[in-house]
Amino acid sequence: MGLRYGTEAEVLQGLDFRLERGGFYFLTGPSGAGKTSLLKLLYLAQRPTRGRIRLFGEELADAPREALPAFRRRIGVVFQDFRLVRHLSAFDNIALPLRLAGEDDRTIEGPVREMLAWVGLADRASARPPTLSGGEQQRVAIARAVIAQPELLVADEPTGNVDAAMANRLISLFEALNRLGTTVVVATHDLSLIASVSGARMMRLEGGLLSDPTGELRHPPTRGYRA
Template sequence: MSDAEGSIVQFTNVGLRYGSDREVLSDISFTLYPGSFYFLTGASGAGKTSLLRLLYLAQRPSRGMISMFGEDAITLPREELPALRRRIGVVFQDFRLVEHLSTFDNVALPLRLAGMSEGKLAKPVDDMLNWVGLGHRADAKPATLSGGEQQRVAIARAVIARPRILVADEPTGNVDPEMAVKLLRLFEALNRLGTTVVVATHDVHLLRKVPDSLIMRLDKGTLSDPTGALRYPPRREAVGA
């Protein structure tokens, strides 16, 4: 596959195996475009989490090519990877909040790691907490929050630095259907601001909730793309590209 003009991520014939086991992902090829919304779906064990780990650069592939933001992500020197990762927001299935930090401090963490001063980070963190409906829980520790509240903290932390890509692994798996739709609306709002969103889910009902979204289906480690939609830019205009 040739480089797709305007793309921000491109996988070409990517394979992944752990140790000497058989490949868990085989010949994965797709292109992600700015301002688009993608669902990654498939049965349990299909390889969704493994593919996401490649996408947010927590894992290197066993073979193939990965280009991100115009950089070869495989041959990039290890010391340059953190700068690339800061352009990717991640919502983990198990939240991974820092238990001894408040809601405010968990959300502020990416800004502090990026070197933002305390005087400058207070307003964006407060605004973000209000955006996800948790302004009144700024001082609360994770253990005192409900599952849905913890998930919203995790989302706020993932998007506070306005990443180019947001990757979410089963973000609605631990909340009720009403909260699942609310969380999806948060992702849509971020997507409208120009962030490319990739949501891994086994909930097929969610796939119909986002108009114009594209669907990536994994089956036993291979990616199904019968329409070719993942090889060409979406019809709608990319926002903020």
């Protein structure tokens, strides 16, 4: 599989890997290696310009555009630039995936309050994104991504704006979600973060190429997602 933007050279080339369903993966590599582009393929914001991608048992490289939102609702995404809805409170930003899934407001209140407390923002529930610090916005974005217990969680530098203690707390949240069966892919430069998760696998991108020294990405032990 490959990806290029316009007529430029491919930013990703020769990708051929499978993620184990329920696995925990860290994606590393130097700046400009294509990590964000690879994540965009995984959360269906970008289609490969050649090859195929298979998620949730479906071939999606050529799927009709109108079919993609249903698949995206099964994916939680933590963006580098947060992408919070500016006119909504922290509470309502976190509640958004549940409301889009059709859940009643009476059933949303408890889980959202619990998530706000977990990320240390219980007292900021009514605050809107422009009044939050970068670290607070990042925690709201992470809470929004995990609140609906997605089948696949994709996070782009999710701990870049928080201190070490909060970074470890957020990674513990990812691990808890992973234990419930969510496949987790985290792009990061933080090697200490990678070392903190027992059993996590590491993928490395450099020059648009994905390394697979152990062969685990091509031949994982169980069924998974193919790209």
